[in-house]
Amino acid sequence: MSTSDLEQQPSPVKLAAPRGYELVLPPGWVRIPLREGTKEALENVLFSQMGQVPEGIPRDEAMRFRLDMRRQMEKQARAARRNGGLDLYLPVLPRGGIFLMASFIVAEMPIGQDHAVPPQAVIAQLADEGVPDGTATEVEVAGAPALRRAYRSAPAEEELSSAPEAVRQTALPTRRVEYVLPVADGPGRWISISFSTPGDGDLESEFTGVLVELFDAVVGTFRWSYE
Structure with missing residues (x-):
């Protein structure tokens, strides 16, 4: 399950507004927060989550592959943040030997x-x-x-x-x-x-x-x- 916080905005009425949301992610998907903690989340994905690489990638090319994925995720995160993004969700483990x-x-x-x-x-x-x-x-x-x-x-x-x-x-x-x-x-x-x-x-x-x-x-x- 993924949870995320919402930034609280002032309201003229005292309401029990939610502090965030929850959803259940498919296996192999991760959440990248976009307002804070983005760098730490990407590092975690790179070194902890991406234990596999697609079939056909030589072992000595695995780190380069992960770094390329990191750059792509950073690009997506920047674009999403510019458009009001709170969280970006991505699949980071291959299914059937390929990345979705x-x-x-x-x-x-x-x-x-x-x-x-x-x-x-x-x-x-x-x-x-x-x-x-x-x-x-x-x-x-x-x-x-x-x-x-x-x-x-x-x-x-x-x-x-x-x-x-x-x-x-x-x-x-x-x-x-x-x-x-x-x-x-x-x-x-x-x-x-x-x-x-x-x-x-x-x-x-x-x-x-x-x-x-x-x-x-x-x-x-x-x-x-x-x-």
């Missing part, structure tokens, strides 16, 4: 709605806005209304045209799923739980679909923490 290309981020959302507007009304409005080439569905998370948005994302051609060759070769279309939910007893505060994966390179494959289902199952374990 997937991640999800829990982040604060600058929706900025009036505290008097019921969350259900905000979610209905967001659902009505729709998602280009995707779906927006009203769901329930931790016993409260939430929104699930699912879509596909392809790298922008203009971005790829100026990117290095190595970046162009690794830039893949991705399946994305995002849950948007209000913070319990935190008027006007919202978070998102956003998942992204290129799967096995085929966005319609059974394997890619299983990864999306895995993320939905993780969100199903989400609970607010009051301790």
Whole structure:
């Protein structure tokens, strides 16, 4: 189980707002906190969690592989933090000899709605806005209304045209799923739980679909923490 703290914001009303959240991670996944303790968490992943490397990596290349993974995780963490990220979740152990290309981020959302507007009304409005080439569905998370948005994302051609060759070769279309939910007893505060994966390179494959289902199952374990 993973637990994370939420930064407390001042409120004009005394409410029993949660101190954080909890969720159950799949085997081999880890949490990287983004507000503090990021460096220590990455060091722990590098030297304690990543005891295995994919098949085909020579023993004398294992440390270089881990360092490359560390740089990639640092890049993801910086990008997530710039976008209001609280926590980054990544798979760090190979499954079937390969590393999964997937991640999800829990982040604060600058929706900025009036505290008097019921969350259900905000979610209905967001659902009505729709998602280009995707779906927006009203769901329930931790016993409260939430929104699930699912879509596909392809790298922008203009971005790829100026990117290095190595970046162009690794830039893949991705399946994305995002849950948007209000913070319990935190008027006007919202978070998102956003998942992204290129799967096995085929966005319609059974394997890619299983990864999306895995993320939905993780969100199903989400609970607010009051301790």
